Amino acid sequence: MDSPADDPDAVVVGSGPNGLAAAVLLARAGLTVDVHEAAPEPGGGARSARLFDADVVHDICSAVHPMAVASPFFRGFDLAAHGVELCTPEVAYGHPVDERHTGLAYADLERTCARLGADGGRWRTLMGPLVEHTTELTDLLLGDLRRPPGFTAAALLGPRILALGTGVDELLFRGPEAPALLAGVAAHPMGRLPSLAAGGTAVLLGHLAHAGGWPVPRGGTQALTDALVADFRAHGGRLHVNSRVTDVREFAKARAVLLDVSPRGLLDLAGRFLPPAYRRALEHVKYGPGAAKVDFLVSEPIPWREPELAKAATVHIGGTAAQVRAGENTVAGGRRADEPYVLLAQPMAADPSRGLPRKQPIWAYAHVPNGDPLDATDVVRRRIERFAPGFGDTILAARGIPAADLENYNANYVGGDISGAAVTLRQLLARPVARWNPHTTPLRGVYLCSSATPPGPGVHGMAGLHAAKTALRREFGLGLPAGW
Ligand SMILES: Cc1cc2nc3c(=O)[nH]c(=O)nc-3n(C[C@H](O)[C@H](O)[C@H](O)COP(=O)(O)OP(=O)(O)OC[C@H]3O[C@@H](n4cnc5c(N)ncnc54)[C@H](O)[C@@H]3O)c2cc1C
Numbered sequence: 183m184d185s186p187a188d189d190p191d192a193v194v195v196g197s198g199p200n201g202l203a204a205a206v207l208l209a210r211a212g213l214t215v216d217v218h219e220a221a222p223e224p225g226g227g228a229r230s231a232r233l234f235d236a237d238v239v240h241d242i243c244s245a246v247h248p249m250a251v252a253s254p255f256f257r258g259f260d261l262a263a264h265g266v267e268l269c270t271p272e273v274a275y276g277h278p279v280d281e282r283h284t285g286l287a288y289a290d291l292e293r294t295c296a297r298l299g300a301d302g303g304r305w306r307t308l309m310g311p312l313v314e315h316t317t318e319l320t321d322l323l324l325g326d327l328r329r330p331p332g333f334t335a336a337a338l339l340g341p342r343i344l345a346l347g348t349g350v351d352e353l354l355f356r357g358p359e360a361p362a363l364l365a366g367v368a369a370h371p372m373g374r375l376p377s378l379a380a381g382g383t384a385v386l387l388g389h390l391a392h393a394g395g396w397p398v399p400r401g402g403t404q405a406l407t408d409a410l411v412a413d414f415r416a417h418g419g420r421l422h423v424n425s426r427v428t429d430v431r432e433f434a435k436a437r438a439v440l441l442d443v444s445p446r447g448l449l450d451l452a453g454r455f456l457p458p459a460y461r462r463a464l465e466h467v468k469y470g471p472g473a474a475k476v477d478f479l480v481s482e483p484i485p486w487r488e489p490e491l492a493k494a495a496t497v498h499i500g501g502t503a504a505q506v507r508a509g510e511n512t513v514a515g516g517r518r519a520d521e522p523y524v525l526l527a528q529p530m531a532a533d534p535s536r537g538l539p540r541k542q543p544i545w546a547y548a549h550v551p552n553g554d555p556l557d558a559t560d561v562v563r564r565r566i567e568r569f570a571p572g573f574g575d576t577i578l579a580a581r582g583i584p585a586a587d588l589e590n591y592n593a594n595y596v597g598g599d600i601s602g603a604a605v606t607l608r609q610l611l612a613r614p615v616a617r618w619n620p621h622t623t624p625l626r627g628v629y630l631c632s633s634a635t636p637p638g639p640g641v642h643g644m645a646g647l648h649a650a651k652t653a654l655r656r657e658f659g660l661g662l663p664a665g666w
Contacts, residue, residue: 190214190420192653193433195451196442196632197421198226198594202410203255203643204440204631207650209417210663216436217419220426224411226442226592227600228641230402234479234579238537239402242591243475243600244641245527245545246496248274248387250406251394252320255643258666264409267400271532274391276494277359277366278569279502284488285359285366291392301355308354311338312389320393323386326621326648327611327636339385346388347381349507358502364388365506366498369523371605371639372471372549374514375507378607398495398529402536406641427451430628438653440631442646444594444602445614448623448630457624463615467634470605471513471549472585472598474558478544479579484528486570495531499524499565513549518556522548524565541578550585552597557582594632602633610638621649622656629653 191213194205201217202224209215223229227243234240250256251268261268270289277285288294291313295302312319315334322335331339345351346368352361368375368384390396399405411421430452433439441448445467453461483492491497500506500523509519527545529536537543548558548565559582566573583591585598594602603614613620614634621635631649633639647666654660 189435190216192438193436194440195427197224199228199641200631200646201442203646204650205414209419215419217421218425219423225407228403228407230404240477240543241403248390248396249640249642253642255647266405266409268397269532270395270397271495273494274396275496276491277362277498279358279362285363287391289395301360304354313392316393324637324644343381346384347378349376361503365503375510379605438657440629442632460624467614468604469596469599472552473547473600474550474585475547475583476559476562477581480576484570485572497526516551524548553586555584555586601639
């Protein structure tokens with residue numbers, strides 16, 4: 183625990199990737215900065231732990247990091263220069279469709295097209311131009327959503343988001359693999375399918391698979407947090423763990439207070455000082471379905487029926503595109519799906535340092551209704567076994583965390599919603615509420631920097647960057663530090 187600064191220039195509440203990104207930028211701009219984190223460890227959704235065995239590292243929340251390669255914040259930060267190695271699997275994500283078909287999105291676009299056979303040309307037409315313009319498109323999609331797209335970006339994104347966001351993409355393909363691959367990526371933000379918000383996610387994450395890949399950090403997601411914390415401290419920043427903040431007035435002397443909290447967290451910290459219209463809007467923010475997390479320790483790699491799946495660090499278990507949609511829509515309607523979508527990571531496919539040949543970590547979560555108290559261990563085991571018979575016999579230990587309990591771990595996961603607020607078109611354009619600069623609040627000097635603000639969920643640090651940029655300009659007359 184660092185000793186508190188006397189009256190720091192700026193305070194950041196919460197040390198998730200967005201809070202830490204903001205803290206790094208403020209400290210590098212020459213300000214004295216304190217970060218207060220409620221948990222005993224920094225990192226929020228970017229932490230790892232040796233859950234069952236000293237030799238095996240499990241990621242508690244985020245595991246796979248396409249945006250740590252692509253986001254403008256991390257490009258400026260330069261993870262490699264901070265000693266973080268991103269390990270890119272040969273297959274970005276795999277998707278067993280049924281007993282005979284498996285979709286595979288290789289990091290290599292041409293290999294993906296070859297595997298898709300008759301649908302390969304269509305996949306190249308869909309993804310190729312996005313890969314070619316990836317920097318421009320990623321900057322836009324991870325921007326603060328106030329900048330209108332340029333001509334190229336509009337021409338590339340418009341028709342694709344429309345096609346993927348309305349289900350028209352399915353008509354383009356003959357086989358079941360390509361639609362299932364796209365539905366599996368569109369399901370990441372959890373919610374109704376098809377939808378324009380999910381279509382946007384599929385375009386962003388789908389093309390990143392073939393641009394920078396879907397890597398995992400060597401040694402675990404914690405490596406990202408450790409690098410951010412080390413840089414923050416190297417620039418004079420002070421981190422206070424076990425420090426839950428309950429009232430924004432605790433920092434009345436700081437010129438800027440950046441909150442890496444949910445809309446509900448903002449109400450708790452400052453609700454009674456907020457103008458009634460803004461407060462009511464925060465009260466009406468909708469939270470999305472929940473994640474029921476399950477971690478397994480297994481004695482060997484998953485015995486997939488399709489051996490090529492062993493090369494994928496990420497596997498989507500949802501069946502056909504129609505089955506993925508049915509499961510997501512059931513859950514979005516507040517009911518448990520009989521066969522829920524499961525997102526699975528087998529990090530040793532890319533990073534053998536995570537365990538040992540006979541002790542390996544498997545990370546998964548099932549999509550369930552918000553606040554569901556279900557321990558999904560058996561559900562997830564059954565879903566994996568459908569495509570990997572014998573998986574159950576390899577399990578050495580397992581731990582399930584119901585969606586309802588996720589917020590005990592991190593107050594931002596309201597009812598197990600890991601996105602900070604539901605990802606709908608409305609709540610993407612007005613996130614968390616309609617406001618020209620959503621990173622500002624009506625309270626002078628108080629900013630919101632969590633995934634409840636644009637560009638939304640994921641480990642990209644961009645909500646932190648947007649909030650820090652605004653705070654630096656408005657409160658200190660400064661720009662972002664060199665490199666950003
Ligand atoms: C199970 C799971 C799997 C995921 N998988 C991925 C993935 O593979 N890839 C990916 O990119 N993203 C993934 N995500 C999403 C990603 O983790 C989040 O979008 C990201 O962490 C959001 O960052 P943040 O900084 O906004 O908030 P968070 O990471 O949620 O951090 C907020 C921090 O603020 C602290 N805090 C809150 N209130 C207070 C308070 N009052 N006082 C002090 N501290 C407070 C919390 O304790 C927490 O540490 C996953 C999330 C979960 C839960």
